[in-house]
Amino acid sequence: MKHIRNFIQNNLFFLMCLFVASSFSSCSNDDDTTIVPDNWINISNEGFTIGYEGGLLTRDFTVPEEVNSERIYVISESNWIRASIENTTVNLKITESTVTQERNSIVTLIYDEAHRLDISVTQGAAPAAKVSELLLPASLHNQTVGLGQVFDLASLIEVLPENAGNKTLSYTVEGDKDAVSIENGILKIEKEGTATIKVAATDGSGVTTDLKIICSGTEPFIRDGWSVATSIKYSNGNGYVTDGSTGKPEDMFDGDASTFLSLVKPGKSYSGYTTPADHQLYFIIDMGTEQSFNYFTWAHRVGNNSDYLRVWGVSIDGSNNGEDFTEIQSNIDIPYANNTDEIKIEIPESTYRYIKVKLVKWSDIAGGSKSGSSMQIGEFNVGKK
DSSP, X not given: OHHHHHXXXXXXXXHHHHHHHHHHTGGGOGGGGSOOOTTOOBOOOOOEEEOTTOEEEEEXXXXXTTSOGGGOEEEESSTTEXXXXXXXXXXXXXXXXXXXXXXXXXXXXXXXTTEEEEEEEEEOOOOOBOOOEEEOOTTTTTEEEOTTOEEEHHHHSEEESTTBSOOOEEEEEEESGGGEEEETTEEEEXXXXXXXXXXXXXXXXXXXXXXXXXXXXXXXXXXXXXXXXXXXXXXXXXSSOOBTTBBOGGGGGSSOTTSOEEEEOTTOEETTEEOOTTOOOEEEEEEEEEEEEEEEEEEEOSSOOOGGGXXXXXXXXXXXXXSSOXXXXXXXEOOOSOSSSOEEEEEEEEEEEEEEEEEEEEGGGTTSOOOOSXXXXXXXXXXXX
């Protein structure tokens, strides 16, 4: 029994299964008919404390004669604590912390559902470390970037180690200084040229790195750090239709039109997913910071020749708070005759952080085939020319 107890020490699911199994065998186990006293365990419930380095914490306990100590289990609510019982000793193995704040958790001793004891565990904060490395975003460093795009460098440059005490960075522009502007870590691509941005830690570590950017023409925006959500939640909790390994909203940002966002057409069902007939399908993109743009690009899913799986028209709105949207342009036709070319469509110049793309036209409602239950978008982006 001791070995079984330690095997399931941190798994509540197996623990509950064991409780159920025990209840079925109660008629043949005299111990199960024993009335368990309120003082079923004698152990200090004073909280455990340990330094950030971690280590092993132990505490002994005793039980009354009528309590079987072999039936006591311990579980932890946190993965930085490995809890077990050996004979009548509670053992807590605490991993080293790199978190610069104190962290707290609970371990629970359990005899049965009515007899449980919680004990707190506190681990001290790790000391702040000096910056050791600055990792540049691969999609931006040494890459060609379209004019007009804005980047929040503080969110894109990774500062190591995790427990660095001061992650504030400074930025100095070298090369074509007029090609970019930067203020408080917000970088804007201003004109054609090649700029080098010297990024430096400000904690006295002396760590620096150079971010080189080629500013050219009307390239669509780099989408690092962008997020996207859809208007609907299906029965499985997802806002998209699973299609093998794809179907997710973020698949519109991977530069590969063979992966795609997939949504069920209003009034139809597919593989257990249903979109109500009166539902307005849309997706909302958060670009992380305000951007100025005057065109968008669209790619239908490649690898499928059925135009009834494509979006035929959209309306586009913008917002700077993610809640109050203003119309940019409505009822924009999307060419749907083929799926081999990227589509570029001009729209009024706008400056927003959030873009809402409403799907307003597809084959079923526009005189095309009524076959197919889903619509699939391979790629979406915006840019400025």
